[in-house]
Amino acid sequence: MRAILHVVEHDFQNFFRYKWWLAGLISMNLADLFIMALVYNQMVHPDIARQIVSYFSFFAPGVTVIGLFASAYMIGREINMEVRREIHHYMLSLPITRLELAIGRLLAGGLRGMMYMSPLLLTTFLILGFPTVPQLFVILGALFLLATGISGLSIATAVSTTSLEKFITARGLVYYVLFFCSSIFYPLSLIQTLGQEGIMPQPIVVLAELNPLSSGTDLIRSFLMGTPTFSFYMIRNLVIFSAIFTTTAMFAYMKIIERR
Amino acid sequence: MVVERDLRMFLQYKFLIILRTIWFVAQIGFFGLIASRMVVPDLADIYFEYYIAGVIIMMLYSASVFIGYDIFEEAEHGVFEYLLSLPVSRRELVFGRSIGGGIRSFIFVGPLIAISLFIIGLANPLNFLIAFSALFLFAFGVSGMSITIAVGLKSSDRFDILMGALNAVIVRLSTTMYPQAFVQDANQAYAALTNFNPVTFASDLFRWGVGIEKYLTMSPMPLAAIIGLVIFFSAFTFVGVTFYERRLEGGGWK
Numbered sequence: 001m002r003a004i005l006h007v008v009e010h011d012f013q014n015f016f017r018y019k020w021w022l023a024g025l026i027s028m029n030l031a032d033l034f035i036m037a038l039v040y041n042q043m044v045h046p047d048i049a050r051q052i053v054s055y056f057s058f059f060a061p062g063v064t065v066i067g068l069f070a071s072a073y074m075i076g077r078e079i080n081m082e083v084r085r086e087i088h089h090y091m092l093s094l095p096i097t098r099l100e101l102a103i104g105r106l107l108a109g110g111l112r113g114m115m116y117m118s119p120l121l122l123t124t125f126l127i128l129g130f131p132t133v134p135q136l137f138v139i140l141g142a143l144f145l146l147a148t149g150i151s152g153l154s155i156a157t158a159v160s161t162t163s164l165e166k167f168i169t170a171r172g173l174v175y176y177v178l179f180f181c182s183s184i185f186y187p188l189s190l191i192q193t194l195g196q197e198g199i200m201p202q203p204i205v206v207l208a209e210l211n212p213l214s215s216g217t218d219l220i221r222s223f224l225m226g227t228p229t230f231s232f233y234m235i236r237n238l239v240i241f242s243a244i245f246t247t248t249a250m251f252a253y254m255k256i257i258e259r260r
Numbered sequence: 261m262v263v264e265r266d267l268r269m270f271l272q273y274k275f276l277i278i279l280r281t282i283w284f285v286a287q288i289g290f291f292g293l294i295a296s297r298m299v300v301p302d303l304a305d306i307y308f309e310y311y312i313a314g315v316i317i318m319m320l321y322s323a324s325v326f327i328g329y330d331i332f333e334e335a336e337h338g339v340f341e342y343l344l345s346l347p348v349s350r351r352e353l354v355f356g357r358s359i360g361g362g363i364r365s366f367i368f369v370g371p372l373i374a375i376s377l378f379i380i381g382l383a384n385p386l387n388f389l390i391a392f393s394a395l396f397l398f399a400f401g402v403s404g405m406s407i408t409i410a411v412g413l414k415s416s417d418r419f420d421i422l423m424g425a426l427n428a429v430i431v432r433l434s435t436t437m438y439p440q441a442f443v444q445d446a447n448q449a450y451a452a453l454t455n456f457n458p459v460t461f462a463s464d465l466f467r468w469g470v471g472i473e474k475y476l477t478m479s480p481m482p483l484a485a486i487i488g489l490v491i492f493f494s495a496f497t498f499v500g501v502t503f504y505e506r507r508l509e510g511g512g513w514k
Contacts, residue, residue: 023425032428172282190297
């Protein structure tokens, strides 16, 4: 446990080295919320506006999840850099077991995402109102699952390639598919309607439904806005996503960095 | 020669080209398509096409900005000293870089413009040619702006962050994603800034060129947008060149 905490501490210290990068990221998130969402507020169809209260309110949980995703994914970039510069040899020489090292890095990635996301979540609460204490715990638990899953996905991608370009391209693909094919920017019901009309291919609709970013965003909305209705499927999706990617990342990290 | 070198350098960033293409497809295939079903009926008919035109301008902007990153890369690897030792005047070097930055962004965006024309259609080829030519001014101006900021800041981290933040604000406070009328309804201050944004000039011009004339901000078109772009281009190319030229002497970029 002590060793894991050391690894987490090391990764947190690294995280604070990127303070300017974080400032840039937060300015983008806030510009999305306070400029783009405010303008879309005026543009949304009245029928949809009735479902989502207002686009500004609807989008606030989405921005929280975008911030969580981007910051939790950062751990992969650091690990990819360590693999390229062979710093992982030093990490492997430390008196820490491979498993502790892998768990520490995974947890650090997730916790960094949670820390970055906190002011955005607070902003969402200020806009939409505060949840009850049990709801708050469910939200934090669900977002932690999401953050560790994202951290795992990022680590698994990072150790799979020594090329920064390939890592960045893979990250871009993951970002854009998961962001745009989710309920972050628009209600899931709209994507489902497009699927029923044959405009959106069915696999895309299924991806949007199972997308952990949809589940995380809709879970916050269900507690703070009452729409969509809370469903245990949201938790189930997050648990499955987190379980798959934390396990994959741990094994990939332990096996692949030993081989390189 | 300077322009040619910058064009060759850009083609090395294959991953960037792939990444931006994925972004383009995701923007129009997901966001554009779904958002066009989410907006008010008056806008819904044209929103998909309207958004595609906006995405093209966003791509042109971000590709033109990239020249600033090259400058930092060269400073880090000591290529700058080599460039300064060439039998090319400082002014030619800087002007060439600004033009090279603009042209290469067009080469990158060119195929995407062709795809967008295939989707949107082309109402009047002459209008499109006028708009397309004027958009070069926009690309050169953005490259000049990127060079000016890169040389002024001297730190790649700060440049990266500033360009990220600037991109977030300049694109959102423009008509790339939404018409001016809705920005006006949302916030008067935002609307005022949108009116003087070169990204708005370029978006309006491109839409006018492809025949999406509903919800244009500027009037009379295309003159108003072209004048705006000429001012933007002049400010950042000529002022930027002078600024860059002074900074270059005596290792001022370090």
